[in-house]
Every structure is written in C-alpha cells, then in structure tokens.
Amino acid sequence: xSDIPAIYPVPEDFAAKAAIGHxxxxxxxxxxxxxxxxxxxxxxxxxxxxxxxxxxRDVSFDLKDFHxxxxxxxxxxxxxxxxxxxxxxxxxxTALVFEPDDPDAPAQNVTYRExxxxxxxxxxxLRNLGVRKGDRVTIYLPMIVDAAVAMLACARIGAIHSVxxxxxxxxxxxxxxxxxxSKLVITADEGLRGSKAIPLKANVDAALKMPGxxxxxxxxxxxxxxxxxxxxxxxxxxxxxxxxxxxxxCEPERMNAEDPLxxxxxxxxxxxxxxxxxxxxxxxxxVSYTHECAFDLKEDDVYWCTADVGWVTGHSYxxxxxxxxxxxxxxxxxxxxxxxxxxxxxxxxxxxxxIFYTAPTAIRALMREGDGPVRKTSRASLRLxxxxxxxxNPEAWRxxxxxxxxxxxxxxxxxxxxxxxxxxxxxxxxxxxxxxGSATKPFFGVQPAIVDANGVVLExxxxxNLVMLDSWPGQMRTVYGDDxxxxxTYFKTYPGMYFxxxxxxxxxDGYYWITGRVDDxxxxxxxxxxxxxxxxALVLHPxxxxxxxxxxxxxxxxxxxxxxxxxxxxxxxxxxxxxELVQQVRSEIGPTAxxxxxxxxxxxxxxxxxxxxxxxLRKIAENAPDQLGDTSTLADPSVVDSLVxxxxxxx
Ligand code: WTA
Numbered sequence: 243x244s245d246i247p248a249i250y251p252v253p254e255d256f257a258a259k260a261a262i263g264h265x266x267x268x269x270x271x272x273x274x275x276x277x278x279x280x281x282x283x284x285x286x287x288x289x290x291x292x293x294x295x296x297x298x299r300d301v302s303f304d305l306k307d308f309h310x311x312x313x314x315x316x317x318x319x320x321x322x323x324x325x326x327x328x329x330x331x332x333x334x335x336t337a338l339v340f341e342p343d344d345p346d347a348p349a350q351n352v353t354y355r356e357x358x359x360x361x362x363x364x365x366x367x368l369r370n371l372g373v374r375k376g377d378r379v380t381i382y383l384p385m386i387v388d389a390a391v392a393m394l395a396c397a398r399i400g401a402i403h404s405v406x407x408x409x410x411x412x413x414x415x416x417x418x419x420x421x422x423x424s425k426l427v428i429t430a431d432e433g434l435r436g437s438k439a440i441p442l443k444a445n446v447d448a449a450l451k452m453p454g455x456x457x458x459x460x461x462x463x464x465x466x467x468x469x470x471x472x473x474x475x476x477x478x479x480x481x482x483x484x485x486x487x488x489x490x491x492c493e494p495e496r497m498n499a500e501d502p503l504x505x506x507x508x509x510x511x512x513x514x515x516x517x518x519x520x521x522x523x524x525x526x527x528x529v530s531y532t533h534e535c536a537f538d539l540k541e542d543d544v545y546w547c548t549a550d551v552g553w554v555t556g557h558s559y560x561x562x563x564x565x566x567x568x569x570x571x572x573x574x575x576x577x578x579x580x581x582x583x584x585x586x587x588x589x590x591x592x593x594x595x596x597i598f599y600t601a602p603t604a605i606r607a608l609m610r611e612g613d614g615p616v617r618k619t620s621r622a623s624l625r626l627x628x629x630x631x632x633x634x635n636p637e638a639w640r641x642x643x644x645x646x647x648x649x650x651x652x653x654x655x656x657x658x659x660x661x662x663x664x665x666x667x668x669x670x671x672x673x674x675x676x677x678x679g680s681a682t683k684p685f686f687g688v689q690p691a692i693v694d695a696n697g698v699v700l701e702x703x704x705x706x707n708l709v710m711l712d713s714w715p716g717q718m719r720t721v722y723g724d725d726x727x728x729x730x731t732y733f734k735t736y737p738g739m740y741f742x743x744x745x746x747x748x749x750x751d752g753y754y755w756i757t758g759r760v761d762d763x764x765x766x767x768x769x770x771x772x773x774x775x776x777x778x779a780l781v782l783h784p785x786x787x788x789x790x791x792x793x794x795x796x797x798x799x800x801x802x803x804x805x806x807x808x809x810x811x812x813x814x815x816x817x818x819x820x821x822e823l824v825q826q827v828r829s830e831i832g833p834t835a836x837x838x839x840x841x842x843x844x845x846x847x848x849x850x851x852x853x854x855x856x857x858x859l860r861k862i863a864e865n866a867p868d869q870l871g872d873t874s875t876l877a878d879p880s881v882v883d884s885l886v887x888x889x890x891x892x893x
Contacts, residue, residue, distance in 0.1 A: 246640070274687040278298075283295075295313035303712075310719055312500070315499075318522065319398065320394075328354045337352055338573055339351055341572060341575070342575050342576070343437065360490075363488040368401065369399055373425060374399075375497075378424045380404050380419050380426070380427045380428070380458075381427075381551075383433075386464070388481070392428045393504070393557070396504075407553060408433050411445065412446075415445060422505055422723070423457040424457060426460045431463060434467060498522070510772055511774065512772070513772075518718045520663055520719065529558040533559060533569075535685070537597050537626060538670075546599065548598075572593055596625050597628070598628065605646075606797065609638055609641045610797075626654070627643065630657075631768030632767075656668035660718070662742075669683070683753065688710070692704045695707075707741065708756070709740060745758060765800055771831075773790075776827055779830035780826065782830065787811075788807075789806065791806075803835065804863035857871065858871070862889045863890070865890070
C-alpha cells in the first residue's frame with residue numbers, strides 16, 4: 243500500500259498551461275458563491291443572446307412558493323450559439339469527427355459551415371412537415387452525425403427533442419412517444435455496433451403499432467447501412483428525399499431562456515421513467531462553461547466523449563457543450579472491443595484525440611484485457627482523461643492514469659446527473675490534486691452538502707446523503723407534464739434542498755466521495771435502471787406472481803441486476819423459464835436491463851404491513867448472509883433462511 247499515492251498532484255506541465263491553475267480554485271469558488279447573481283450574470287456573457295438577460299436567478303426551493311427560473315427575460319437560440327456564431331471565425335474548423343463502427347470505412351470531418359447547412363436543411367424540412375415551436379420530436383438514431391443534426395435542427399425551430407437511446411426496445415420507445423405525444427420520429431434504417439446491425443426502423447414500426455402513439459404523423463428515415471426496411475406511406479419518408487433539397491439557411495426561432503430545449507427520460511425509484519425537462523438559457527450557459535473549465539478546453543483540442551447521444555452525457559458533452567464552445571468533438575459509432583480491444587486507443591491515434599472522456603465500466607472491461615492492447619498504441623496526442631457515470635474504483639482509476647495516460651496526464655472524475663444537466667463535482671484539472679475514487683470538489687457556483695437521515699447538514703468530515711443547497715443554471719426544471727412528481731421526487735425528502743439520490747462522504751480535505759445510489763435505482767455500466775421497471779417487466783409474465791429486484795456489486799458493470807421471482811402456485815421452476823424471463827425483460831425495456839441472475843423465491847421477506855424488505859434482499863444478493871441485520875420484524879422470518887440457502891454464490 244505504502245508506495246501507492248493517495249493523492250496525485252497536478253502534473254506541472256499541465257498546470258503551467260492551464261487556464262485555471264494552482265491556487266486559483268479556492269479563490270474562484272469563494273467568489274462564485276458569494277454573489278451568485280453577479281457570478282452567473284458574468285458567465286452568461288459567454289453566449290450570444292438576442293436579448294440579454296437582466297433577471298439572473300429567480301429560485302425558491304420552498305414548497306409553498308416553488309420555482310426555478312434562470313435568465314428569465316433573456317432570449318436566444320441554442321443552435322445559433324452552437325453554429326452560426328462560429329461561422330466567421332471557425333467556419334472551416336471541424337465541428338464533428340465521425341468514426342464509423344467499421345475501422346476500414348471512411349471517417350468524416352464535418353466543418354461548422356457544413357454542420358450549419360445540414361441543420362438548416364433539416365430545420366426547414368421539419369417546418370414543412372408541420373413541426374412548430376413547442377412540438378415534441380423523438381430521435382432514435384445511432385451515433386452518427388445526423389443525431390447531432392437532428393437535435394440542433396429541433397433547437398433551431400424551437401421543437402423539443404426527446405432522444406431515445408438506440409438500445410431501447412419498441413416498448414420503451416412507445417412509452418416515451420406516448421408520454422410526450424411526439425409528432426414526428428427521426429430514425430435510421432439500422433445502426434451498427436461491433437458489426438452487428440440494430441434494426442432501428444423495425445423497432446420504431448413495432449413501437450408505433452402500440453396504443454397511444456397515434457400522435458406521430460411522420461417518420462423520417464436516415465439511410466445509414468442501406469439495410470432493407472418497410473416504408474409505410476405516407477407516414478414514412480426517406481430523410482435524404484425530404485431534406486437534401488432544402489435551402490441551407492433557416493431562420494432560427496427566438497426562444498425565451500426558460501423555453502424547453504429537450505426532454506430526456508431517466509429511471510427513478512418508482513414507476514415509469516420520467517421525462518427530465520431542460521430549458522434553453524441556463525442549460526446552455528452551464529454545459530458550455532463546465533465543458534470549458536472541467537476539460538481546460540483549448541482551441542485546437544480534439545475532444546472525444548464515448549457516451550451515446552441517448553444519454554445526458556451525449557447531450558451535454560458531445561453536442562451542446564462542445565459545439566457552444568466551438569470545439570472539435572468526435573462521435574464514435576462502434577464499441578470498445580471491435581475489431582479488438584485496442585479500438586479506443588487506435589481511434590485516439592488516428593484522430594489525434596487530446597481529451598478523452600469515458601465511463602468506469604469501459605475502463606474496467608478494458609483493464610481486464612491487460613496492458614498489451616493499450617501499450618501497442620501511442621496515445622501521445624492525449625493531454626487529459628475524464629470519467630463519468632458511476633463511482634470509479636481506485637484500482638481502475640490508477641490503471642486509467644498509469645497505463646492509458648502513461649502516468650503523465652491528469653484524470654478528472656466528474657459527478658453529475660441527468661437532472662443536473664452538467665458537471666457538479668469534479669477536479670478542475672490544472673488546479674485540484676486528484677485522489678483516486680474521489681470526484682474532489684464542487685464546480686464553481688455549485689453548493690453541495692451532506693445531510694443525515696433527518697436532513698441536518700453535517701459539517702467537516704461526514705458521511706450521509708448528497709444534496710444541493712441552492713440552484714444552478716443547468717438544473718432540470720420539471721418532470722415533463724408532472725410538476726408534482728418533480729417536487730415530490732427531489733424536494734420533499736429534505737425540505738429546502740435538492741436531493742440527488744446519492745450517498746456521499748466528505749474527507750478532512752473537503753473532498754467528496756460518492757458512494758452510490760441510496761434509492762431503488764441501480765447503476766449498471768453507467769446506465770440508470772429503476773428496480774421497479776424490471777419488476778414490472780417480470781410480473782408481466784403469466785407464470786410470475788411477484789418479483790423483487792436489487793443491485794449487487796459486479797466487477798465490470800459496477801452493479802449487476804439480481805431478481806427474486808416468485809412463481810404462480812403450481813408453476814415449475816426451470817432453466818427454460820429463467821431464459822424466457824430474461825428475454826422478457828430485454829424485450830420490454832432493452833438489453834441494458836438484462837438481469838444477471840434470477841433466483842427463485844418461494845416467498846419474499848415482507849414486513850407485517852406487506853412492504854418488501856429490500857435491505858435483506860440486497861445482502862443476500864451481495865452474498866453477505868451474515869449481515870442481514872434484524873429480521874424479527876418480518877411477517878414470516880423463515881422465508882429468509884430458504885433465500886439464503888439458495889442464493890447465488892459467485893465463483
Ligand atoms: C452516478 C450521468 C460516482 C450517480 C452523468 C448519479 C456517479 C447517477 C458519477 C446519474 C461519478 C455519475 N462518481 N457516481 N463520477 N457520475 N454517477 O443520470 O449515482 O445517467 O446519481 O447521469 O450516476 O446518472 P445519469
């Protein structure tokens with residue numbers, strides 16, 4: 243242990259060139275929270291406003307007068323900020339680099355000028371198809387340039403996009419279309435991942451056969467792989483046929499700062515995924531500012547975030563943040579292990595990537611393959627590494643720094659959420675020494691606190707639940723169509739504060755260590771999955787009486803999904819039924835929700851009032867039967883013994 247450092251100073255050469263260097267952090271942070279109005283007014287000047295905001299922060303977390311508004315009298319258009327304003331100075335600069343799934347297929351460089359024209363053409367086409375300001379458009383696309391074009395075209399005409407991850411099933415698409423009553427869907431014939439074709443258009447067809455999706459008038463289909471699809475006229479239109487002939491300028495819609503920019507569905511502890519709503523001004527200020535500071539962005543950086551645009555990381559740190567900053571961002575359609583485990587590092591060498599941002603699950607999966615696939619590449623272009631999506635274990639952090647970064651690069655572990663819009667706790671790489679496994683310190687203007695179970699704010703070294711004491715411009719504004727659910731989910735547990743759902747520890751140096759979700763959300767490979775969603779998918783099966791789902795520690799994925807299933811009386815347990823249930827979850831939700839293990843449960847541990855005691859199920863799934871705690875309050879304590887006896891014991 244003794245020769246492994248617990249703290250890594252900022253590399254000297256990095257600090258020397260960093261915009262925010264040694265010693266700057268504490269001073270700037272103190273300034274940022276002393277007068278939030280003045281601070282965020284100044285930060286907002288980084289955007290081009292049609293009407294400059296004079297009202298900056300207008301927030302109350304008080305349930306009697308609840309509201310969150312930022313820059314409320316400002317007007318701007320997000321696509322203009324991501325495109326038009328760069329044309330005079332950066333028109334020929336590459337905005338997006340596209341690296342296809344197949345390494346032998348041609349990569350593409352799309353300049354700001356070209357991207358602007360493509361966005362305008364689609365914006366015009368959408369208007370011609372009757373899409374107006376405030377209408378919802380569902381985007382179900384692979385990681386191709388058209389995904390960014392589609393998002394920005396919606397932003398241009400004031401339509402609200404709802405991107406659905408390409409790994410989701412028809413059912414999940416239908417749920418999301420129904421919830422926001424989408425008028426139009428943009429998809430592709432197929433996507434490609436590790437040479438495997440994903441039938442995107444066929445999934446949309448299946449989704450739109452489901453009740454409640456009749457609001458969709460048009461489906462635009464991008465020709466990507468050239469795979470055969472059914473076109474249902476007049477609903478389905480080829481993207482190129484409708485879009486290519488459009489003029490390449492398009493009048494942007496003038497948006498109020500608080501007009502919605504997008505909805506993104508994410509899992510919570512209860513019920514169906516909720517539509518997280520982000521608005522235009524505050525979100526764009528926050529993602530562009532965090533992107534610049536957290537990544538110490540320079541004009542000639544080639545920045546690569548490996549997330550999918552279907553998640554918030556893709557929204558904030560592939561599309562809106564980087565493009566608002568005039569950066570060059572790489573979009574990769576493929577996977578880290580195709581054609582082999584060197585692919586990430588080969589892409590870095592091929593495109594001279596300088597900033598690399600990925601998830602702990604990918605780092606752990608690549609670490610398992612040993613140093614060889616990394617060492618045979620150069621990676622000399624890199625100057626910064628980032629991590630996001632789940633807690634990173636110190637071992638993976640060190641491998642990332644020492645092997646991928648050859649021990650010479652800073653690593654930033656960035657904590658944030660779909661709800662926060664952008665990075666909240668992270669090292670400022672030139673200013674804050676890193677500790678492996680800690681997201682370190684709050685970003686400027688962000689005011690985290692740790693509370694105990696009663697909501698008492700703990701000072702100094704502490705462990706408890708992570709809350710935010712005040713708002714920040716990138717905060718979600720509501721759950722689409724359900725303001726009450728927004729308030730109930732985030733502001734009722736600890737009145738007057740935003741509750742993140744995460745547990746957290748703060749050490750003697752004031753560093754934050756996120757310990758993971760404290761609610762019924764599981765984080766599988768950085769993807770949020772509500773246990774309730776998996777349970778509902780399981781009980782849809784006619785042979786299932788009841789199901790309870792918990793997370794358990796998993797070497798690669800961070801957490802795995804462990805399901806306890808009680809069958810209807812008289813039904814037989816079998817391997818075939820196990821497979822059927824796994825398949826059922828995959829087709830109801832999508833492959834990301836695949837249960838890792840199903841245990842047959844003759845009964846579930848319940849309190850006398852009928853509430854399932856998940857604490858006990860978690861311990862059994864963790865293979866820690868000696869830590870069950872008090873089971874005497876159970877209605878039938880004997881069910882526990884049988885569950886313990888039949889638990890999965892990892893090899
Ligand atoms: C977890 C992804 C530890 C956390 C941007 C959070 C993290 C949830 C980190 C949000 C990190 C994200 N360290 N945990 N650096 N980043 N998380 O909405 O539990 O997909 O609440 O947003 O991921 O996941 P979401």
